[in-house]
Amino acid sequence: MRDTQPRVVQMVLAPLVFGTGVILLWQALVTGFAIEAFIMPAPFTIGAEFASNLQNVLNGMSVTGRNALVGLLTGAALGILLAIVSALARVFDQMAVPVVGALSVVPIVALAPVLYTMFGAGAETARQLVAALAVFVPVYFNTLKGLRQVRPVHRDLMRSYAVSSWQATRVVTLPTALPFVFTGLRIASSLAVISALIAEYFGGPVGGLGKSITSAAASSNYGLAWAYVLGSIILGLVFFSAAVGVEKLVNRRPG
Template sequence: MTAAAPSVGVPLPPRPGRLLRMGRTVRYYVPAIMVFIGVIVLWELAVRGFGMQAFILPAPSAIGAALVENWGAGRWPLFEAARVTLFEAVGGLLIGTTVGLIVAFGIARWATARDAVLPFAIAANAIPIIAIAPIFNAWFGITNPLSKMMIAALLVFFPIMINVTRGLTQVEPSALELMRSYAASDWEILRKLRLPNALPYFLTALKVATTLSLIGAIVGEYFGGASNVIGRVVVQSASALRFDVTWAAILLGAITGIAFYLAIVALERVLIPWHSTVRGEHPG
């Protein structure tokens, strides 16, 4: 009897299902990419064709040149500005998320807390951020990054609190009844039912909160702060009529926001790979 030959590990081709999902994802983003390229081309042609002045609308090529010129040096070092602004936004995201989670768990657990806290939370969300920014700068220090973090945290708090509260409370009645029929404790219901149900809600709110935190940080910077931040670069370059730098700073802020958002999307893929938003079930 001869011994069986040892099997050699051969990489298997990707499963058809995975290839199908990848193709669907590519098709989903291709129209947006094509529209973006078309807008850039038309923008460049319009500026050159109509001879627009830079203070009205600089050409994309001029904005790109300003971004390269001021990337790490010059009067407005844009990379350093993006790094500091991102630091403020991340700090605000952490503060706002922490407070939002604490309040959400309290509201979901006690009806009295909901009646006491929710009106104040709604009122805080209704305050225009442009009105509260100078006050926070005065409270925490105009050059202190904490003032920008608190402005960002105020924007982040509400969507986190509302979405997590919904996730904790809007569970399937049949699943809740089943767990209670097995005499599950409140802690077991929270750990095995409410938290898994709330996780997609939380990550959805977190994706919204990333952009809100960046907006809050930049708005706070606009009203004063260190010179090496995106908000101050926008103000100072516009005052010096360097609108190519102004647009470059705006572009860098947008790129930073997209990167921040995609980081949460990657986290979502790790934490809830079973959810429809992760499996690539895009609309259409």
């Protein structure tokens, strides 16, 4: 019980106190220096806009979240699968690394309009593919690094039992790589939301937080624009927390 109380203070109470202090300081600075809304709206104004437009914010979060989720699952599955193939086949690894490295520097601002042209401006496919690409790269590299952490003595033991490459991967290599896989997934969970959000700026169907932010800012409703930004932050935290929760669930599973 004594150990639990300091942990609760550290993980819950301290961030709440710090966050409240930052918000109050922000409000005081905006009010005291009469900062214009187009530079920085007051947090109380943002909160009021968020509450009064809650349904619209939730609708935008639903669209962006769905695209980010499809991209996250697709990119993560491909990243893990290709990392396993790279770990098993050195030739494939040598061919894949420069390609994946090139994909990691593809700018979303250039890719999104091209994908809208390919799949149509009325489809969500382009946004999902942009999110999948952003997810694929960190998951691939982190998974591949994890797959290479198996100690030589464990590999020798598997060979002594004459197990196949896939059996050794499933029994020894994948469990060893799990911490690295989840590191990639934690990074990718936030990237999926950010990428889907950015892709919404460059066309596609009406809907999503990105479109809502640009529309509100274009009409000089800066408080509402920041309310949608707040919705984006909440959505990103939900994705990140879900990734952390899945990791803890897997780690608690009895071996």
